[in-house]
Amino acid sequence: MASVEISALRKLYGDVVALSDINITIPSGSFYTLLGPSGCGKTTLLRTIAGFHSQNSGSIKVDGASIESLPAYRRDVGMVFQDYAIFPHLSVRDNVAFGLKQRKVGSADIARRVKDVLEVVQLGSFADRMPHELSGGQQQRVGLARAIVIEPKVLLMDEPLSNLDAKLRVDLRAELRRIQRELGITTIYVTHDQEEALAMSDTVCVMYGGVIQQATSPLEIYLKPANRFVASFVGANNFLSVGRDGGSAALRSGGADVSAMLPGSDAAVACAIRPEALRVVPGQAAADPASIAIPANLREVSFIGREMEVFATTETGETLKAVARPDPAVVDLPEGSPVTFTAPRSDLLFFEDNETGKRIA
Amino acid sequence: MASVEISALRKLYGDVVALSDINITIPSGSFYTLLGPSGCGKTTLLRTIAGFHSQNSGSIKVDGASIESLPAYRRDVGMVFQDYAIFPHLSVRDNVAFGLKQRKVGSADIARRVKDVLEVVQLGSFADRMPHELSGGQQQRVGLARAIVIEPKVLLMDEPLSNLDAKLRVDLRAELRRIQRELGITTIYVTHDQEEALAMSDTVCVMYGGVIQQATSPLEIYLKPANRFVASFVGANNFLSVGRDGGSAALRSGGADVSAMLPGSDAAVACAIRPEALRVVPGQAAADPASIAIPANLREVSFIGREMEVFATTETGETLKAVARPDPAVVDLPEGSPVTFTAPRSDLLFFEDNETGKRIA
Amino acid sequence: MSTRARFRPEFWNVVTVLILVVLAVLLILPILRVLMLSFVDAKTEAFTLGNYVEVFTRNYYLNGFKNTLFVGALGTLGACLLGIPLAFFTARFHIAGRTWISTLAILVLVAPPFIGAYAWIMMLGSNGFITNFFERIGISTPTIYGAHGIILVFTLKFFPFVFLMTQTALNAVNKSFEDAAENLGCTPWQRFYKVTLPLVFPAISTGAIICFVLSIADFGTPAILGRGFRTLSTIALAAYRSELGGLPTMAVTVSIIMMAISMLALVAQRRILAKRRYASALTNLPVKSKLSGWRNVGVHLFCHGVVLIAMLPTLVVVYTSFLQTKGPVFTGGFGLESYRRIMLDAPGAIANSFLFSLAAVVLITAVSALISYVIVRRDTPASGAIDFLMMVPYLVPGVVMAIGFVTTFRNGPVGIFGAAGLLIMIYFIRRLPYGVRSTTSSLRQIKPSLEEAAVNLGAPPLKAFLKVTVPLIVPGLIVGSLMSFITAINELSSTLIIYDSGTITMPVKIYLAVLDGEFGLAAALSTVLLLCTGVCVYAVFRFADNRDSAFV
Amino acid sequence: DTVTVYTAAPQNLIDALVPMFEEATGNDVEIIKAGSGELLNRLSAESDAPQGDVLWSVDGTAVDFNPALFEAYEATGSENLADGMKQSDLWTPFTAVVMAFIVNESELDGKPVPDSWAALADPQYDDMISSARADASGSAYIQYATVLQAFGSEEEGMEMYKAMLGNFVLSESSGAVPRFVNDGELAIGVTLEDAALRYVEGGGPVEIVYPSEGTAIAPDAMALVAGAPNADGGKAFIDYMLSEEAQATIAEQGRRPVRSDVASKDALAPLDEVNSVGYDGAWAADNRERLVEEWKDMVLDVQ
Numbered sequence A, B: 001m002a003s004v005e006i007s008a009l010r011k012l013y014g015d016v017v018a019l020s021d022i023n024i025t026i027p028s029g030s031f032y033t034l035l036g037p038s039g040c041g042k043t044t045l046l047r048t049i050a051g052f053h054s055q056n057s058g059s060i061k062v063d064g065a066s067i068e069s070l071p072a073y074r075r076d077v078g079m080v081f082q083d084y085a086i087f088p089h090l091s092v093r094d095n096v097a098f099g100l101k102q103r104k105v106g107s108a109d110i111a112r113r114v115k116d117v118l119e120v121v122q123l124g125s126f127a128d129r130m131p132h133e134l135s136g137g138q139q140q141r142v143g144l145a146r147a148i149v150i151e152p153k154v155l156l157m158d159e160p161l162s163n164l165d166a167k168l169r170v171d172l173r174a175e176l177r178r179i180q181r182e183l184g185i186t187t188i189y190v191t192h193d194q195e196e197a198l199a200m201s202d203t204v205c206v207m208y209g210g211v212i213q214q215a216t217s218p219l220e221i222y223l224k225p226a227n228r229f230v231a232s233f234v235g236a237n238n239f240l241s242v243g244r245d246g247g248s249a250a251l252r253s254g255g256a257d258v259s260a261m262l263p264g265s266d267a268a269v270a271c272a273i274r275p276e277a278l279r280v281v282p283g284q285a286a287a288d289p290a291s292i293a294i295p296a297n298l299r300e301v302s303f304i305g306r307e308m309e310v311f312a313t314t315e316t317g318e319t320l321k322a323v324a325r326p327d328p329a330v331v332d333l334p335e336g337s338p339v340t341f342t343a344p345r346s347d348l349l350f351f352e353d354n355e356t357g358k359r360i361a
Numbered sequence C: 001m002s003t004r005a006r007f008r009p010e011f012w013n014v015v016t017v018l019i020l021v022v023l024a025v026l027l028i029l030p031i032l033r034v035l036m037l038s039f040v041d042a043k044t045e046a047f048t049l050g051n052y053v054e055v056f057t058r059n060y061y062l063n064g065f066k067n068t069l070f071v072g073a074l075g076t077l078g079a080c081l082l083g084i085p086l087a088f089f090t091a092r093f094h095i096a097g098r099t100w101i102s103t104l105a106i107l108v109l110v111a112p113p114f115i116g117a118y119a120w121i122m123m124l125g126s127n128g129f130i131t132n133f134f135e136r137i138g139i140s141t142p143t144i145y146g147a148h149g150i151i152l153v154f155t156l157k158f159f160p161f162v163f164l165m166t167q168t169a170l171n172a173v174n175k176s177f178e179d180a181a182e183n184l185g186c187t188p189w190q191r192f193y194k195v196t197l198p199l200v201f202p203a204i205s206t207g208a209i210i211c212f213v214l215s216i217a218d219f220g221t222p223a224i225l226g227r228g229f230r231t232l233s234t235i236a237l238a239a240y241r242s243e244l245g246g247l248p249t250m251a252v253t254v255s256i257i258m259m260a261i262s263m264l265a266l267v268a269q270r271r272i273l274a275k276r277r278y279a280s281a282l283t284n285l286p287v288k289s290k291l292s293g294w295r296n297v298g299v300h301l302f303c304h305g306v307v308l309i310a311m312l313p314t315l316v317v318v319y320t321s322f323l324q325t326k327g328p329v330f331t332g333g334f335g336l337e338s339y340r341r342i343m344l345d346a347p348g349a350i351a352n353s354f355l356f357s358l359a360a361v362v363l364i365t366a367v368s369a370l371i372s373y374v375i376v377r378r379d380t381p382a383s384g385a386i387d388f389l390m391m392v393p394y395l396v397p398g399v400v401m402a403i404g405f406v407t408t409f410r411n412g413p414v415g416i417f418g419a420a421g422l423l424i425m426i427y428f429i430r431r432l433p434y435g436v437r438s439t440t441s442s443l444r445q446i447k448p449s450l451e452e453a454a455v456n457l458g459a460p461p462l463k464a465f466l467k468v469t470v471p472l473i474v475p476g477l478i479v480g481s482l483m484s485f486i487t488a489i490n491e492l493s494s495t496l497i498i499y500d501s502g503t504i505t506m507p508v509k510i511y512l513a514v515l516d517g518e519f520g521l522a523a524a525l526s527t528v529l530l531l532c533t534g535v536c537v538y539a540v541f542r543f544a545d546n547r548d549s550a551f552v
Numbered sequence D: 001d002t003v004t005v006y007t008a009a010p011q012n013l014i015d016a017l018v019p020m021f022e023e024a025t026g027n028d029v030e031i032i033k034a035g036s037g038e039l040l041n042r043l044s045a046e047s048d049a050p051q052g053d054v055l056w057s058v059d060g061t062a063v064d065f066n067p068a069l070f071e072a073y074e075a076t077g078s079e080n081l082a083d084g085m086k087q088s089d090l091w092t093p094f095t096a097v098v099m100a101f102i103v104n105e106s107e108l109d110g111k112p113v114p115d116s117w118a119a120l121a122d123p124q125y126d127d128m129i130s131s132a133r134a135d136a137s138g139s140a141y142i143q144y145a146t147v148l149q150a151f152g153s154e155e156e157g158m159e160m161y162k163a164m165l166g167n168f169v170l171s172e173s174s175g176a177v178p179r180f181v182n183d184g185e186l187a188i189g190v191t192l193e194d195a196a197l198r199y200v201e202g203g204g205p206v207e208i209v210y211p212s213e214g215t216a217i218a219p220d221a222m223a224l225v226a227g228a229p230n231a232d233g234g235k236a237f238i239d240y241m242l243s244e245e246a247q248a249t250i251a252e253q254g255r256r257p258v259r260s261d262v263a264s265k266d267a268l269a270p271l272d273e274v275n276s277v278g279y280d281g282a283w284a285a286d287n288r289e290r291l292v293e294e295w296k297d298m299v300l301d302v303q
Ligand SMILES: Nc1ncnc2c1ncn2[C@@H]1O[C@H](COP(=O)(O)OP(=O)(O)OP(=O)(O)O)[C@@H](O)[C@H]1O
Pocket: A013, A014, A016, A018, A036, A037, A038, A039, A040, A041, A042, A043, A044, A045, A082, A192, B132, B133, B134, B135, B136, B137, B138, B163
């Protein structure tokens, strides 16, 4: 149980700015997720907290006490490594027991705790295997077990589930969350999977290019993305350009008037719509007043289990993607058929038209 | 363009049976996915095809010609490695150019093709970096680029997207599929992500414990899982026990009569319902004749982006999970509130009640 | 579908067979011819086990046996106690003058036989200048003579093997392992012995085994510093040099006992190692940290102190070479008399030394890369056999090997080799294991999937090997080649049997000067050899250091 | 023509004599220099295809022990040899070596300079005397045999030698003996007269002492290798080394010449002033194996 506070943190690799001006406050016991694309600096931030390299400037405090001067081994910060880092010379059991022995836990106690945690990660029968006899996913679970068994003050996890299958991932996700709640370990979790982030976290922090884009609750991130990057990263990946002419504004594709929703600036603006907010109907269709309609030509329908993904091209050449429960009327349409996408006006988001453009109003 | 045919393949590691009696036929140009949990033998199968170890028995044919006797370097089978296997002493550019140089492609041509493929994997500006200056995901993309740039007869991919963020994963998924179609490369793709498997594949082959459970089209896998393991692995993870009494059968939770759907055997049976097939309403509710209703108490509602996940416990102690569009009436319910789950009878699946129990009727 | 069943021997199988043939001809054949002698009665030339009975029943030999084990084991321990920390400090901390330290550590190995031990006597003998210095200030120091002196010299002479092997391995340990250990609460020290040490244990034990085998085989040091403390090597030397002539049966028998000891140690090491093979992807390499304060000072003192102390005898030799001499006597003051006297024929000997050693090392480098691959990556009985055979050259005393070579290759049907050819071949086969050991430990740390990726991209085995494996094992190859080169250019015992007037080498000249009591000459010759070798070593390290930044 | 000479001679002798021979006969000489033990092993290893022509400057017993490796040769000029020098048909004497003590007085800590074998047995010199090993070094064996011959009987000599051996610090190489004494590591050495002389001449703090009971004046051998590739050259070499000019040069280098008509160097005590035991080389050779065995046993007792 410990709060973590990071201020004005900056980290360079040579000339590469890996982290620039990171400010984060994590309440004690909460589950904090760093979400961002590959190379955005998530691992770097974790490693800086763990003490594996020192920042160029800024400070990290745990429970109000600055930990910069503490060496890594005294930070009591558990970590699950992205490349597993299972000790190749120790058996699964000894890997997991490693941290406990370090803490001088009694051997009966160690045996029990190791057994329990191996059950949790479903490796009970693998205790005596050597790491090179495990598959990639099995190794990752050993790493996870090794970190949680010591019940550290702060737990850092670097994509601990990325190599697991969907079923195990979902199971472990719930299990992780349960253990975390039970022990009340303040957890910083790195993932590039927005679904995972939204499902597990108290706070989601979206990073990009070494900069924090937004850090807030999952619902807020989802409903009120602070900028275009966040919106696109958490799944609002239809961007439509907006034509402006004095006070009036309209979507270029389909021409729906959106003046009412845009205060009178002249900056270039993009309109974002989540794929799941879009409905698809075959042929031409008009929209009710609370919605907009965009005519398009079907390009591809793909089936991803419980949903269908529909791709289509508008007359102005923009691509739209919708995700919806499979609708036979749509699935069976041939490529090139005219369809109409509709979306409630309340689901439209507007951003300044650049990669990390701010949300407007 | 080549067809692949694998028959009666068997592979042991010492005593561990990694693959037992694998039979697979992959038509030329198709996209074939091996889907299965960690440790089920996916990597082993790929490596056997690539020629990195020899099978204990069985045969592998490409275009009808047996390739067992061909050394790995002459199999013309590209591979994306699970652990990336990026050459640490070569720059990104040289890593990608490696296979082309091997094939004596002209240097201008190499430069162009390398540039193009690096654009595809969004590493255009990283061409001159050394591997240790890349993040994990970036390394994985290099591995992908390196394999596709040589346009092999058969392309093997061992979880090439597992370390990527959701957005990039979805982008690359489409990109991969596009490239694969364009080049018509017969592709064998390993993943543990059922969504990925269903979205990309012509054929999905579900493996478990070194045995093929089912291999067919995504839709078929989804709608008609051959056995309980397949059903649960592709997401039908609510299993309810069925009480039998002579000719009549009923769900233990909620008591819905399902006799009509079960031919008169007395074997133990489980009923599976997909989370997305379940609807949740607050309080008590009755079902229409085409549906069943199961009363339960709410345990947790979690929000995963565009959907909510609802967990509840029935009076007989079974857990139910539903995934649905967020419904404020449900999201706001306190823990323990009574709710009713309903599902269309047509969405119920019945299996013999053991891990890989067959589907009934 | 027609499958053209054309037989294509697999590349690595061909290589394996070739290696086996070379080893059979250059190693097994000559040794067997000599080893038969241990079963022969010196007088009657009939078969007998009497030589062994003699060795195992007479105190003279049994004491030698005990003494050998004693100084061998403690010398090795000492070498580890210096070599491991030195390797760790230089691999993990920023040490000013790292190239310098590595170069000196290598130069320590360039100590021609005898002269180094004499240098210790000049420092720590009864009338040594260090002894005298302490006497003047009223402290009486123990002299260098006896078991403790031998152990001290072994320690300082052989630690570079442990140092070099360990350092190479440390540079390739996946950083995440150490991070994980630290993260789980290990202090840097605990991290070192609980994680890092086990991970580099294969390399350490290889270095230690080399030390042990060399300490057992070294005769110069115990001969000069022993003063009644006899080891098997001095016993064998005495038996061999006894002017009785005739068949050297006792010398060979004692040599075989020495070989058996070393063989046991090697087999034990292999047993232990069999279970420990760790590979890393080499993409997440360790970084060096900066120390500060007294730790920094301490570590620097240790690193520079160790190599400087180990270099002391060499420095004394260099100093001696500039002393004014008259005949064998130092007349006080400095002068270039010794250099004047060697000027005439030293250039030829230097040229020979370099020519033979370099020729052998080129062969060694190429062949050891291939052999290592076969040993590490191929799991066949043949590769096991090769791995085993690779120990043998360590174990066979040079004299035994040389007699075998001469009887096998100079006389009879294959008497086509001149002395130069014989020397290159014998250097090659005797020093090959240095290359192979070092390359092997390097290779074990590289994930096989890298080669698989190359093969998968269409590179035939040889090409995959040259383009991917070789560049990645360059550090191991460099260290291995350096060790082969240094030990080849210092080779004495077999050269002495083979050389002729056109092929005399520096160590032979140095040895002969020592025999005549001409220390000035010996020192001057040693200094020249040291200088030439030093330049080479430094150049290689500079090159390797630059590469460091370019990759890995 | 090239004559290949295997030799254990000190470098100064080689440097002085070989060019003279080349000059005088027009032959080229290839020198292979090593310890005499190594040379013999080399000769046996090569015995199927000999590479050397002459073995030059080794203890004669070594030749007598390996008759198969050598060929008898009666050198021109043998008639001029001093009495007692010619001892075997297999080899020709080249020089006479005289055993002596080398003493560094400053290291004696005030003890008297020993002047007899008996004095070396005095316990006051414990661990002060440097000697080579009689089982490894030819000259040390001669010294051992000399002591056995210098007293009334072999038993008496053996008693005496055993007491001396208790005082010895043994070194593996005979070249090291005068070196150690000169450098002050030890006070007394039992060594070859000419080796000691080089330190005296070089100005070292040492002196030469001849044992009063008598010492060995033993011939040093050259022999023709059996099946020598250039036997004629080898013979010419042996012949030349017996010539007057060669022997004179040898004398200059501090070795004792073997010709009766060439005198020793002035710096050395004249041979007639050195008490000789009349060293019996044949006896020493015949009994060598037994004596060396006894020596090894003795070492275990007293060291
Ligand atoms: N040692 C290094 N030297 C130079 N640049 C580096 C180094 N390590 C990482 N980088 C760069 O720093 C940036 C951040 O890397 P980091 O490993 O933190 O990414 P990440 O967010 O964890 O990505 P991923 O999800 O792919 O693991 C990347 O652009 C990477 O290329």
